[in-house]
Amino acid sequence: MACVLTSALGCSSPRSRKSVGFEVVQTRFLGSMWNQGHAAASIVSQDGGFSYAVPGGSLWWFGDTLRGTRDEEGKPHFAGGAVSASVGLRSQTDDHVPPVLHYLTGADGRVAQAIGFLAGETWEHHRLWPLGGIYANGKSYIYYSRIEIGTGVSDFKSDGSGLACASAPLSPHQRITTADGWRFPVAPMCVVPDGDWLYLYEIDTRNERQGVWLSRVRADQIEDPGKYEFQCGSGERFCTKKARQRLLLKSVPGQVSVAWNEYLHKYVLVSASDIFRPREIRFHVADRLYGPWSPPVATITVPEERQGKTVRLVYCAYLHPELFRENGRIMNVTFSMRLRNAAFDSNCETVEVEIL
Structure with a gap:
């Protein structure tokens, strides 16, 4: 099927219906997510955008979020610093796409840090980036x-991962600590x-093997680090020894998102780009959460020019099932970008992916 191209549409590479996957028949790139919700919270730019359902709507989490304003022409004016984890609530009554989010803010009305620092941590030396929730x-x-955080622009490294929680979704999330x-x-x-x-679902490289690694925990034991299990064989073979964990799906770069698609009667996994295909978003499918997962069954390509600049890399591609239409025949995916000569002037975008 021919690729659909207009100023708002990107190029897709469909697969045959005879495959285990689906055909992408059209992509509709809806532009920057920045809107009145961001303006109300004094947000200029941010990346990330993972979401999950909560009572009354869904929570959307973002990483580095810069404060400031945009003028009538959209030009950014950075002021007031930044936070490394921000969160917004999409009301279930909101029918905007991209959604208009109500952000967690401080007493001054500006976007606030949603995951707090512990004693001994400082903004000068640490960031807290949200993962899945x-x-x-x-x-x-x-x-x-x-x-x-080190001294250079790219001088940063992960120092471990943790879990935070809150009884009220749109509120500061408190980090869980144990005796360890x-x-x-x-x-x-x-x-x-x-x-x-x-x-x-975790992205990692271990012993020169890169890709997706699968773990699980009972919902009522999520706060106990000792109760997690790791897939150590095919199918539902899980064990308590992380050293025995097997690779679920190889060569999956960046981030990953998984959602059930009722139209396909399958789970769909979407992943971001690598440096060899820097504008590509890939789709995998499986009948069960623990696999086996297919190789990429379809891809879409983000247009070369977005937000007035050249796209260097696409990352943080996330599915949003709360925005799916026609039982998943039209999927909603958000993604972040590194733009040439943009510095921090970049926001997440939304694309609707129509399949058969």
């Missing part, structure tokens, strides 16, 4: 990565519930 046990849970500290044995990009279990 879930609403369970009457609480909102968000996994996070603690980042150590704040670290948890998982750093999931995505959390998917199935019965009593939560399945956690």
Whole structure:
């Protein structure tokens, strides 16, 4: 099927219906997510954008979020610093796409840090980046990565991952600590519930093997780092020894997001780009959360020019099932970008992916 191209549409590479996947018949790139919700919270730019359902709507989590304003022409005016983890609530009555989010703010009305620092941590030396999350046990849970900051622009590294929670979703999330500290044995990009279990998908490189690694924990034991299990064989073979964990899906760069698609009667996994295909977003499918997962069955390509600049890399591609239409025949995906000569002037975008 021919690729649809207009100023608002991107190029797709469909697969045959004879394959295990689906055909992408059209993509509609809807532009920057920045809107009145961002303006109300004094947000200029941010990246990330993972979401999960909560009572009354869905929570959307973002990483580095810069404060300031935009003028009538959209030009950014940075002022007031930044936060490394921000969160907004999409009301279930909101029918905007991209959604208009109500952000967690401080007393001054500006976007606030949603995951707090512990004693001994400082903004000068640390960041807390949100990973995947879930609403369970009457609480909102968000996994996070603690980042150590050095002296250079690219001088940062992960120092472990943890879990934070809040009884009211749109409120500061408190980090869970145990006798052993704040670290948890998982750093999931995505959390998917199935019965009593939560399945956690993590991107990592171990012993020169890169890709997706699967863990799980019972929902009522999520706060106990010792209760996590790791897939150590094909199918539902899980064990308590992380050293025995097997690679679920190889060569999946960046971040990962998983959601059930009723139209396909399959789970869909979306991943971001690598340096060899820097504008590509890939789709995999599976009948079960624990696999086996297919190779990429379809891809879409973000147009070369976005937000008035050249796209250097696409990352943080996330599915948003709350925005799916026609039972998933039209999927909604958000993504972040590194733009040439843009510095921090970049926001997440939304694309609708129509399939057959």
